[in-house]
Amino acid sequence: MAKTLDLERILHKQGFGSRKLCRIMIINEEITVNGEMCDDPDAEFSLENLHYTVKGEPWDYREKSYLMMHKPANYECSHKTQHHPTIYSLLPHPLVERGVQCIGRLDEDTTGLILISDDGQFIHRMSSPKHKVPKIYEVTCKHPIVEANIHALLQGVQLVDEPAPIAALDVKQISERVIHMTLAEGKYHQVKRMVAAISNRVEALKRIQIGVLKLPEDLKEGEWRWLNEVDKSKLML
Numbered sequence: 760m761a762k763t764l765d766l767e768r769i770l771h772k773q774g775f776g777s778r779k780l781c782r783i784m785i786i787n788e789e790i791t792v793n794g795e796m797c798d799d800p801d802a803e804f805s806l807e808n809l810h811y812t813v814k815g816e817p818w819d820y821r822e823k824s825y826l827m828m829h830k831p832a833n834y835e836c837s838h839k840t841q842h843h844p845t846i847y848s849l850l851p852h853p854l855v856e857r858g859v860q861c862i863g864r865l866d867e868d869t870t871g872l873i874l875i876s877d878d879g880q881f882i883h884r885m886s887s888p889k890h891k892v893p894k895i896y897e898v899t900c901k902h903p904i905v906e907a908n909i910h911a912l913l914q915g916v917q918l919v920d921e922p923a924p925i926a927a928l929d930v931k932q933i934s935e936r937v938i939h940m941t942l943a944e945g946k947y948h949q950v951k952r953m954v955a956a957i958s959n960r961v962e963a964l965k966r967i968q969i970g971v972l973k974l975p976e977d978l979k980e981g982e983w984r985w986l987n988e989v990d991k992s993k994l995m996l
């Protein structure tokens with residue numbers, strides 16, 4: 760039997776505010792479910808393929824939320840930010856209310872692909888060092904990158920406060936000052952510190968891939984979208 764729940768609880772679970780607030784919106788005829796207005800907070804609905812609108816805005820019922828964002832520069836990956844707005848301000852409020860978190864942080868000046876979810880197991884799976892999900896960064900350096908630099912990054916460079924040298928999984932030269940660097944771990948400022956270790960400096964940093972999931976070309980800076988089943992399965996490889 761498909762699971763059912765009353766409308767008041769459905770809206771509350773989906774992040775539309777307190778039970779009382781959700782009840783008021785329902786009684787005020789601000790909600791439609793599967794195409795029809797419903798003003799009964801106790802009406803029960805199957806959670807499968809449930810489509811609803813809140814004040815005219817369409818939503819699908821989602822037990823958990825999984826999304827990707829193209830993080831813009833000058834945004835912080837934190838709920839309590841210090842100098843810049845938070846990336847969570849780019850999301851609809853109900854998602855933030857549901858407690859979504861980004862999976863690993865990018866620096867405020869880094870752009871690119873970031874995953875966001877409220878599924879604790881998924882967050883753990885994606886961020887646990889045990890699973891070593893590789894991440895690819897497009898790194899624009901201040902000075903030209905020479906063959907010996909790429910060799911050093913692949914062999915491992917010694918970073919301050921790290922017990923052993925850290926190596927990139929892969930480094931591809933794209934142009935004189937741009938490389939694509941694949942890392943297995945996500946240590947604090949890792950790309951910038953590795954580039955500093957080869958006496959260069961990062962001028963622009965963009966994460967372009969996580970596992971085999973690429974940052975979609977049509978996802979503009981500041982935009983987000985739901986992960987579909989194919990995206991999710993790519994991340995679970």
Ligand code: URA
Pocket residue numbers: 864865866867869947948949950951952964
């Ligand atoms: N490495 C960095 O130095 N910064 C990031 O934001 C991500 C990886």
